[in-house]
Amino acid sequence: MSAFRQSVEAMIPALRRYARALARDADIADDLVQDTLVRALRSERLFLGGDIRSWLYTILTNLNKNRRRSLARRPQFMPLLDNNPDASGTEAEGRDIARALSTLVEEQRAVLLLVVLEGMSYREVADIQGVPIGTVMSRLARARAHVKASLEGERPALRRVK
C-alpha cells in the first residue's frame, strides 16, 4: 500500500468522528466518509503534496455542504430520537450536546468541531473553509455562545418540571 493510501487509511476513524458530529445521523455520516474516501482515492494524482489530513477534512466539509444544499429546499426532518446505543452514564449530556450542535448553522458547527473535537489550528480551519482566520474566530465565538446558551436553556427548563 502506498504512503498516500496509508495516510488516508489512518484518518478514517477521525473522519468518522467528525462526520458523526457534523451530520448527526450515523448512516449519513458514514456515507459522507465513504464519498470522501472514494474522492480521495480517485484524486490521488491530483494531490500535489501538502497536508493530507486537512485535505480530507476539506473534502468532507464540502460534501456535507453540498448534501445540505440539496436538502435546503425541503422541510428539515430531525431524528425523533438520537439513537446512540453507545451512550453511557453521560447519556443525557451526550444528547444535550448533540441537540445543541444541531441548532448551529453549518459553518459554525464545522468550525467548532474542527477546532475542539479534531484539534485543528485556526489556520488549518481557515484553509479548509476558504475564509480568513478572523472569520474562523468569529464563527467559533458565535458557535460557543450559541451552544452554551442552548445547554443552559435546556437544563433549567427540565428542572422546572416537577
Place this chain on the structure above:
Amino acid sequence: MIDRTIPVTEDELHAYVDGELPTERRGDVEAWLAAHPEDAERVQSWRAMAESLHARYDQVANEPVPQRLELERLEREPRRWIYGSIAAALIAFVAGGGVGWFARGEANTPATLQSFTEDALDAHRLYVVEVRHPVEVPGSERAHLQQWLTKRCGWDVRAPELASAGLKLVGGRLLPGPKGPASFLMYESASGERFTVYTAKAATEAAQMRYIALDHDSAMFWADRGVGYVVSGGNDRERLAQVARAVYEQVEKSGG
C-alpha cells in the same frame, strides 16, 4: 499590576482555551481571569463543552471501521480518470486574453437569457450533489461525449479543458433546453468543488457576460453566435469568474 496590562479580548480568551495564544501572553490572560470571574466562568464552560464533545464522539473513532469504508473495497470499484495529458498545452491560453471579455454585445440582460440561466442553475443544483451518477457519459470518454452532444445539440460542443483552474471533467449529459436540447458538462476540483457548463440555443444572438447569484450558487452567463453559455458554481465570485473566463476563452477560440 493587572492594570498595566493590555485588556484581554474575547478572541484572546478563545485562543487561550484552544492553545493558540502566544506563550508570553498566557500569564496576562490567567491574571485577567483571576480578576474577572464572569470571563473565568465562560472559559470554564468552553472547557466543559469540549469535554462533552469528546465524551460523546470519541467513541466513534474507537469503533471498528465498517467494511464498506475499507480502502481496498472502495478501490475495487474501478474509476479511471484521464488527467494531465493536455493540461500543459492549455495553461498558456488562460494567461493570455481578458481585456474585453466583459464588454461585448448588448447592455441589458434579455429576459429570456435570464430564465435560461435559471434553468441552468436548477440543473446545476440538481446534479452537483450526485456522487455516484452525476453524469451520463464520464469524462474519460471525452471524444465520444463531444461527438454525441454535438450531434444531438446541433452546434459544436467542446468540453473546455479547465486543468489550469484545478478542474477536471467529470463528464456530461444531455438535458432539455428552452429551445431544443442543451448540453451539460460537470467539472470537479481535488477538494470536491463542482462547476457546470450549460449550453443551449438562445433567443439572443450575442450578450455580454453577466453574473447572477441565488442562495448558495451563482452563475456567469453570456451568449455568442446564438448559443447561450452558463457557467455555474458555488458562491465564490472570484473563483467562478476565473472558471467562466477560461471557458469563454476556449469557446471563443474554437469558434463556438
